[in-house]
Amino acid sequence: MRLDITRKCNVLCSRWESRRDTLIGFCGQKESHTCRLGLEVKVGSGEEGYSCIVDSFESNVIGSYARVVIVNPLHEKLPRLVISTSVTCNSxxxxxxxxxxxxxxxxxxxxxxxxxxPIIGHASDGDSRRRKLMLSDYCSKFGTRWKLEWESWMLSGCVASSGDVYGLGDQDHPHNGKKLVNPLDKSTYPLVLGDHHACLEHVHLTSPTVLEDVGGPDRRPSRAYNGYQALSGDSS
Ligand SMILES: [Zn+2]
Structure with missing residues (x-):
């Protein structure tokens, strides 16, 4: 069985967690900040508790994003499962x-x-930090490598001594496609590809062929294509 893991961010704020009498929603100390997951500050009662609340907001960075870790079993009979949620400042x-x-x-x-x-790799929505790591994994020459038997295919995963393949990253292609298309929805923002300029019409012409051939684990090419049609103003 193969697995994959993703993360997403949404806007949140700090708050008091009554069952444990703790403040949650901080991402770590402001001074020399390093993001810290799962930070909880015990409040207590009376004047001491009040000072703790004031000090916590003064000395900590508020995590205004949520980070979610989702296990995505690459098997049609197993559902996706959230195994961890935490706040972060996203820095x-x-x-x-x-x-x-x-x-x-x-x-x-x-x-x-x-x-x-085994986990075979990680997924993301196009975040540049994860993309950098995925490319580093895919382009590594370290150890025994596994790759598609396709002429000129450059990317590869790492084969562990157990036989597991690891380092197969996955980006959300409909999400990245929208990032590509949205700026093109202005005639003054062409996409430069080498010596050529592409506009929205070029993307629209190629999308039926590309998206019928490309599908993620849940096989969503038709929905992705519908998204392109909507963005390009052609909903027929
Ligand atoms: Zn942080």
Whole structure:
């Protein structure tokens, strides 16, 4: 069985968690800030509790985004499952993400791999930090490599001693397609491809062919194509 993991962000705010009497929603100390997951501040009662609340808001960065880790089993009979939610200020870098990926893989191998299967890689909606790591994995020459038997195909995954393939990143192609198309919805914003300029009409002409051939784990080419049609103003 193969697995995949994604993250998403949405706007949130800090608040008091009554059951544990803690403040949640902070991403770590403002001074020399490093994003910290799962930070909880015990409040307490009386004057001491009040001071704790004031100090916490003064000294911590508020995490205004949510980070969600979703296990996506690549099997039609297994549903996707959220295994972790946390707040973040979204200022972390690719090195921080790599540390998280390494930690998650280690924990997954320890607790879940035997029953569910190995993690084969990570997914994202087009975030540049994850894209950087995915390209680094795909272009690595380290160890035994696995790749598609396709002439001129350059990307490859890593084969572990157990036989598991790892480092197969996946970006949300409808999401990235919309990022590509939206700026083109102005005649003054052409897409420069080498010596050529593309406009919205070029993307529209190629999308039926490309999107019929490309599908993610849930096979959504027709929905993606409908999105392109709507963006290009042709809903017929
Ligand atoms: Zn942060």
């Amino acid at each position: 972390f870098d690719a090195t921080w993400v790599q540390g998280q990926w390494d930690w998650m893989k280690c924990e997954w191998d320890k607790h879940c791999r035997a029953q569910v299967g």
